[in-house]
Amino acid sequence: MNKAVFLDRDGVINEVLTDRVKFVNRSDQMYFFPGVAEAIRLFNQTFDYVFVVTNQGGVGLGFMKEAQLQAIHSDMITSLQKEGALIQEVVYCPHKPKSGCTCRKPNSKLIEDLARKYDVDVKSSYMVGDTDTDIIAGKKAGTKTVFIGKSDPLADAVYPDLLQAAHWIVDDAT
Template identity: 35%
Template sequence: MKLIILDRDGVINVDSEEFVKTAGEWIDVPGSIDAIARLTRAGWTVCVATNQSGLARGLFDVATLEAMHDKMRSMIEQAGGRLGMIVYCPHGPDDGCDCRKPLSGLFKQISEYYGVPLDGVPTVGDSLRDLQAGAALGCQPYLVRTGKGRKTATQALPERTQIFDDLAAVTEHLLDNKA
């Protein structure tokens, strides 16, 4: 199984300091939807692992989050792709859960669901915590310069992190190298 795990905000859609609170505010990063479709057509299973503390903060409810994810899935399907599992952490930063990135609970859910180890599985994020969550389980971290990525690139990154402009560039790399 060729599996890839993506962060959502800042990688697939435009991030906001004010949080993405509605399906209308969910706007794709240029090239991200087509990148996911290309990965799907090349036999990849594309999953999303995302912190969604807006739920704990009362900024939106689960139905609204599902509407955002339905919009994302629909756009990907219209582009000829398919999205696998979406897992999210609904907790706030101080809730003490094991699923909020940089902890690896979301990644463990994906691993258990598909019954595969995550050694070498690409994970794409725009923040240090995205990369740390996957790297802790052996994922190959890819940082994109979209979202918070340019700022993140100035920090100490997990070992073996590769940096690309956006998800489309990561996809191009993976498909060119038959990863």
């Protein structure tokens, strides 16, 4: 079986709710955090797959069309790939918050679907996120979890940014 890292997008890979950008509704609003490409390159050396698993309620709320979101993700993958950082697939929940769908985190369907599709052993994989919903989704799916931020009592580890988390994840996985 394969190993994977599942990454939340907003707040882990890119800025959100900052002075520069509130939400990412266009590709030109995507500002990567420092060290993100380096972190993903580290994952690429140790793991079989790197995935992005993200709630994107802006689609359901009408702030952007699904085609716009797909273009943002395509541009994100291309930009990171130019820096040698490979993301195999991006999956997302486009539904409104509180819509009751099964795919929105904290539900684990997006992670579980990717795990089935790519024959991923979730017990040797990691979910990285910046909210409790990310951590809960990872726990439900059976992954180890890493919180990006100050503290989360549910997470297996807590780091201030993805690059610092990546070093711990790689060490923990090997």
